[in-house]
Amino acid sequence: MRNQITFDYSRAEAFISPEEISIMSRQALDAMDVLLGRRGVGKDCLGWIDLPKNYDPEEFARIRKAAARIRKNSEVLLVMGIGGSYLGARAAIEFLGHSFANVVERNTRRAPEIYFCGNSISSTYLKHLMDVVGDRDFSINMISKSGTTTEPAIAFRVFKEILEKKYGKKGAARRIYATTDKEKGTLRQMADQEGYETFVMPEDVGGRFSVLTPAGLLPVAVSGADIDTLMRGAVCARERALKNAFMDNGALQYAAVRNIFLRRGRSVEIMCNYEPGVHYICEWWKQLFGESEGKNHKGLLPVSADLTTDLHSMGQFIQDGSRVMFETVINIEKPREEIVIGREPQDLDGLNYLAGKTVDFVNKSAMEAAILAHTDGQVPNLMVHVPEVNEFYLGELFYFFEFACAISAYMLGVNPFNQPALDHYKKNMCALLGKPGYEERREELMKRL
Numbered sequence: 001m002r003n004q005i006t007f008d009y010s011r012a013e014a015f016i017s018p019e020e021i022s023i024m025s026r027q028a029l030d031a032m033d034v035l036l037g038r039r040g041v042g043k044d045c046l047g048w049i050d051l052p053k054n055y056d057p058e059e060f061a062r063i064r065k066a067a068a069r070i071r072k073n074s075e076v077l078l079v080m081g082i083g084g085s086y087l088g089a090r091a092a093i094e095f096l097g098h099s100f101a102n103v104v105e106r107n108t109r110r111a112p113e114i115y116f117c118g119n120s121i122s123s124t125y126l127k128h129l130m131d132v133v134g135d136r137d138f139s140i141n142m143i144s145k146s147g148t149t150t151e152p153a154i155a156f157r158v159f160k161e162i163l164e165k166k167y168g169k170k171g172a173a174r175r176i177y178a179t180t181d182k183e184k185g186t187l188r189q190m191a192d193q194e195g196y197e198t199f200v201m202p203e204d205v206g207g208r209f210s211v212l213t214p215a216g217l218l219p220v221a222v223s224g225a226d227i228d229t230l231m232r233g234a235v236c237a238r239e240r241a242l243k244n245a246f247m248d249n250g251a252l253q254y255a256a257v258r259n260i261f262l263r264r265g266r267s268v269e270i271m272c273n274y275e276p277g278v279h280y281i282c283e284w285w286k287q288l289f290g291e292s293e294g295k296n297h298k299g300l301l302p303v304s305a306d307l308t309t310d311l312h313s314m315g316q317f318i319q320d321g322s323r324v325m326f327e328t329v330i331n332i333e334k335p336r337e338e339i340v341i342g343r344e345p346q347d348l349d350g351l352n353y354l355a356g357k358t359v360d361f362v363n364k365s366a367m368e369a370a371i372l373a374h375t376d377g378q379v380p381n382l383m384v385h386v387p388e389v390n391e392f393y394l395g396e397l398f399y400f401f402e403f404a405c406a407i408s409a410y411m412l413g414v415n416p417f418n419q420p421a422l423d424h425y426k427k428n429m430c431a432l433l434g435k436p437g438y439e440e441r442r443e444e445l446m447k448r449l
């Protein structure tokens with residue numbers, strides 16, 4: 001078994017030429033030079049590059065302490081945040097945890113139930129979450145770098161009220177953990193005034209690059225995962241990304257190959273997984289690449305598919321629809337659990353030919369079958385192999401994608417670290433909600449409704 005995550009584009013080689021690889025490898029190396037020389041656009045947002053080595057040990061220790069406190073005094077942790085202040089933590093917890101973590105017995109989970117909210121504005125979801133929390137002991141981790149985002153702010157107001165009713169204002173404050181900017185924003189002000197314990201989202205690390213900051217680390221530590229090992233994995237991936245030559249550098253190769261496909265008119269990348277636990281890693285990846293690259297009318301559209309599930313819904317299109325895509329598979333080489341298929345005396349379901357084989361053997365066979373079919377159908381295939389599910393390989397995976405994303409966006413000629421277009425809907429929403437300061441925009445929008 002490999003002892004690191006690896007990138008493999010051998011099954012895409014039939015679709016690209018060695019000349020293209022040679023040209024794009026130079027472009028990827030140039031992009032890396034600009035990135036590491038801090039000469040590119042968005043150079044104030046490069047804190048994530050050294051984060052695995054340069055994090056604040058005092059804060060790291062406080063994260064562990066706070067996590068231990070939450071684990072001890074809470075049956076439920078509510079994690080509030082959206083986008084980059086949500087997806088990394090959820091990706092890690094769902095990848096590393098039990099598939100049914102919130103419903104198995106606490107002895108199996110060995111952590112509070114963890115629920116995410118503030119990632120939508122659904123009153124039904126919030127109400128149903130209140131039903132789940134009931135009158136049990138709970139804590140809140142409110143995560144917002146700007147400290148002003150509407151979705152988590154609403155969820156926070158709703159559950160803060162419940163918390164204060166239950167424990168009193170002071171007692172509630174001891175159960176609220178705010179992860180936000182060091183100085184700026186409403187959440188920072190509120191936390192300082194009310195005395196919440198706070199954790200810092202560094203100024204030079206954008207939301208979607210923040211999974212290895214307290215934004216990801218506190219909820220992940222509460223889930224019982226080992227955040228030291230997670231960081232160690234990221235350190236290893238960083239070493240390889242920064243030091244290896246192109247031929248041994250998966251992150252550079254991935255950035256180069258996806259840009260070749262884009263220039264060949266394949267503007268959709270489908271990130272596929274064959275393990276439900278990887279679903280939210282794909283969601284995290286979608287935000288990372290979508291928000292980093294999709295600007296100035298450029299970029300690959302990142303979509304994802306959970307397989308084999310979606311082979312029964314998207315399979316037809318992938319096999320034979322318009323040829324606009326390539327697929328990247330996150331392959332978990334060794335499953336966390338194994339089941340051997342039994343033999344039945346009467347082979348009523350016709351499955352005895354699989355007796356003695358493992359369920360994962362069937363899953364891997366399905367994966368190989370789909371890859372062969374899709375490449376026959378002119379869909380190039382890229383693979384990211386993950387030896388097994390643990391904190392170390394997850395840390396590697398996060399860093400691998402972050403680094404590749406920055407390189408890929410620089411190759412594309414866009415700033416990976418801003419998201420100016422997001423403001424459009426946010427300002428419209430503030431105007432329609434009647435927020436002070438948005439009167440003119442409101443008037444204009446009301447005419448169009």
Ligand code: PA5
Pocket residue numbers: 082083084085143144145146147148149206207208209291419
């Ligand atoms: O990647 C980003 O910067 C965004 O997705 C933000 O994380 C998201 O909009 C949430 O912002 P905030 O953390 O300020 O509430």
